[in-house]
Amino acid sequence: MTYLSVSSRVAAVRERIAAACQRSGRSPSEVTIVAVTKTHPADAVEAVRAAGLTDVGENRIQELEGKVSTIGRQAVRWHLIGHLQRNKAKKALELADMIHSVDSVRLARKLSDEAAASDRVIDVLVQVSVSGEETKGGLVEEGAIDGIAEICSFPGLRVSGLMTMAPYTDDESLIRTTFRATRQLLDRAASVDGFEGRHLSMGMSNDFEVGIEEGSTIVRLGTVLFGERGA
């Protein structure tokens, strides 16, 4: 992987983001690219930094830890985007600037307890699953507002918004329906005490333009920046 190819891929992605923003009357400044470097070496992080990106995502704590120790805790904003086990909550707090994958009230409580114990407040997104696909993880739509309200009551968390994953499909209308329902859930959650609702983390390499058209503020991109991951 050369710096050159990554920087031209970043440029191409920025153009696609700008076009999606144009179609939906939004500004590209509202959309943050999180470069998902999982399975790639730390060089991938250096390459996206060289291309001007400031946010990097990993889906596993162990790999996040390796990247942070190589690249530096303050060098970029680190995002944890994959399922987190409660016994790794403390580690996650040390390593991540934002946790996208708060997928249960139990995990939220544990993160809040650990954050409060070290006098911190951590930025989180509540992961929701509105597609009916149980494998995706996250709060299901029914009862989601109650769950979000409980999570917002925990003092160690700043609940900045929602994260979701669309079903993996070529059916754009199904993807759009999922993203739109997530956006509507965000709007409904606006009345919850303590819910900031500034961010919608939705959109990956195959569906980020639809995500932006439906209101995404954070797109999590791996393949489109670095190519296919090895098996």
Ligand SMILES: *Cc1c(COP(=O)(O)O)cnc(C)c1O
């Ligand atoms: C791997 C991953 C991504 C990036 O996926 P690509 O399709 O390679 O862009 C985004 N979000 C999560 C949660 C992931 O695990």
